Amino acid sequence: MTTRTAWILAALVLAAPLAHADDWPQWMGPKRDNVWREDGIIDTFPKGGPKVAWRAPLGAGYSGPAVAGGKVYVTDRTLTKGTANPADPFDTKNKIPGTERVLCLDAKTGKELWKHEYECGYQISYPSGPRSTPLVSDGKVYTLGAMGNLLCLDAEKGTVVWAKDLVKEYGAKPAIWGYAAHPILDGKKLVTIAGGEGSHVVALDKDTGKEVWKAGQQPAGSQGYSPVLFTEAGGKRQMIVAGGKSIYAVDPETGEQLWTTPFAVDNGCMVMTPVRAGEFLFVGGYNAKSTLLKLTADKPGVEVVWQNKKGLGLSPVNVQPFLQDNVLYGYDDSGAMFAVEVPSGKRLWEDGGPVGEKVVPSGTAFIVKNGDRFFFFAETGDLVIGKLTPKGYEEVSRAKVLEPTNTAWGHKVVWCAPAYADKKAFIRNDKEIVCLDLAK
Secondary structure, eight states, X not given: OOHHHHHHHHHHHHHSOOOOOOOBOSTTTTTXXXXXXXXXXXXXXXXXXXXXXXXXXXXXXXXXXXEETTEEEEEEEEEOTTOOOOSSTTOOSSOBOEEEEEEEEETTTOOEEEEEEEEOOBOSSSOSSOOSOOEEETTEEEEXXXXXXXXXXXTTTOOEEEEEXXXXXXXXXXXXXXXXXXXXXXXXXXXXXXXSTTOSEEEEETTTOOEEEEEOOOOTTOOOSOOOEEEEETTEEEEEEEOSSEEEEEOTTTOXXXXXXXXXXXXXXXXXXXXXXXXXXXXXXTTTEEEEEEEXXXXXXXXXXXXXOTTBSOOOSSSOOEEETTEEEEEOTTSOEXXXXXXXXXXXXXXXXXXXXXXXXXXXXXXXXXXXEEEEEETTSEEEEEEEEXXXXXXXXXXXXXXXXXXXXXXXXXOOOOEEETTEEEEEOSSEEEEEEOBO
């Protein structure tokens, strides 16, 4: 190698950008697949748990944080002074006054950079706060409140770019647990579940909020909570939508319906995004309801392989199941964790998983893959490292990182999905958000 060549190579190395730290700009991460692709992450937690980079106060809510461009975006709710949520979480007789907020924090320090707030009375079950994780893209942050307030804010300043009240605009009725389906971007369109007559799902111009198309029909209050899935089958790109009474597909560009098939879940409780596994599509919801569909190859359509078969599949509520090597891992509404073989639907094993040996109703641990292992955030406030295989669940390491601040089915819980970015975990409950350093 000549001296000149050596200098050129050295210059190229010095000019190369530093390794990019991944963002977590939306629900389930950059690719909406619950995969954390950063390396250099700890294998086990140190004694006393992972290092806390910072803590910041927060109001109540079920929404997870989003991390992008060195900032953390999170939503919460504060009650109007002198008011309180009802003791019975299913009591929806009265509207509870309060304020929904969108907060932007510095990802390195937790310092508040800006906040946007608006009055928002709640008349839904489990009224702690917003459910949907913010979505950050191209200098904007999109948020969906529990009563249908859809906002587009300037990600740097927090000023409102556009806003919509989905209930008023589409004559919709919030489902019993409010609006919870995380909006998603598709090119220049923002897609969200709206409800109302002929507007179960709507596509809006992401920059202006102007309606591009609307589609689908579900009974009032049964629009469900399921984010849509984009996929290609039958020679055509499709958007799969799961509501409380049916599953259907539309053309993502026009909203034209391509196919529909009946599938009813109790209380309209459809939460998971449909999962594609080869030529199959899995969907499950409350109560002990699940189905496997086969996507037709020659044209858009589906065939029912099995549906609501006792002892087959799983029925997710709070936790998006994870597909790996044609095995689906997830929490059932019974509170048990199952490994389910696709396409047979056979349950390979049942376990309490990261929640613990005792199975509790709607047991919840959010599942994210990192390398050849998984990070789970359990409703107990524990962050857990473990492995999932067709043979079983194996726990590697566990640390208590937050206190459960809510109650469900008679036990204390924290039901908020974390964000993983810059070799850190960002996790919240109803009182604070914590940033944990997970770098080796």
